[in-house]
């Protein structure tokens with residue numbers, strides 16, 4: 422197993438319940454901790470998996486502070502209840518301001534981040550190079566491909582300085598080639614900054630697990646209404662985390678089969 426330590430709590434969900442006309446989510450408890458490895462500073466990548474209609478989007482909204490649970494709470498950064506705006510949220514359609522150029526949108530995001538004061542332009546250029554968008558900064562969103570829009574959305578959140586980035590179906594609508602690039606890019610984001618925590622909600626089990634260190638499977642338990650965390654898989658303990666070509670390994674495929682059997 423890769424040598425590592427789990428340190429302070431970054432996010433905690435405690436007894437989260439969500440009820441509409443029936444129970445949707447119940448007894449959701451989990452904790453995301455900062456992980457350190459000797460000589461490596463990096464963030465966490467957590468994936469939430471569950472079959473269609475189970476409650477992933479509802480949990481995503483609760484984690485991002487966009488919806489209040491019926492009871493229970495989600496706290497971040499030393500026990501503060503999460504509120505809308507605390508998290509960088511990247512929705513499936515990569516919403517961008519269509520009337521602004523990429524550079525204008527990115528500048529707006531950078532200006533919100535006091536830590537970048539005076540270095541906004543330079544930081545945008547650095548990220549644009551890293552995300553292969555240098556030649557696209559003066560284009561409007563409608564002139565970009567799906568993959569490029571996705572990269573601009575992620576850059577926006579990084580520039581804003583969001584330490585938590587929630588991604589709803591980050592792999593949908595991407596072709597096979599772009600998929601590999603998206604996986605690589607998210608891995609790069611998580612490995613490039615110890616403070617970033619990526620929380621991914623996805624149907625794409627292979628690709629999301631390939632970049633995660635923890636997987637939570639949301640599901641129903643027999644005789645109980647409402648979904649809960651049925652299983653937590655620690656990919657670090659299984660030595661499946663942080664490896665670029667993990668998808669080709671048999672051990673990885675076995676874990677994927679285990680997850681599918683749990684859905």
Ligand SMILES: Nc1ncnc2c1ncn2[C@@H]1O[C@H](COP(=O)(O)OP(=O)(O)OP(=O)(O)O)[C@@H](O)[C@H]1O
Nearest residue numbers: 441442445471472473474475476477478479480624
């Ligand atoms: N406003 C609402 N009122 C009542 N029930 C709702 C409401 N919004 C969602 N639901 C129900 O909550 C459940 C969970 O929905 P959710 O969108 O979270 O599922 P999901 O796991 O994200 O599904 P998918 O993978 O298909 O997107 C569904 O059964 C849905 O019908």
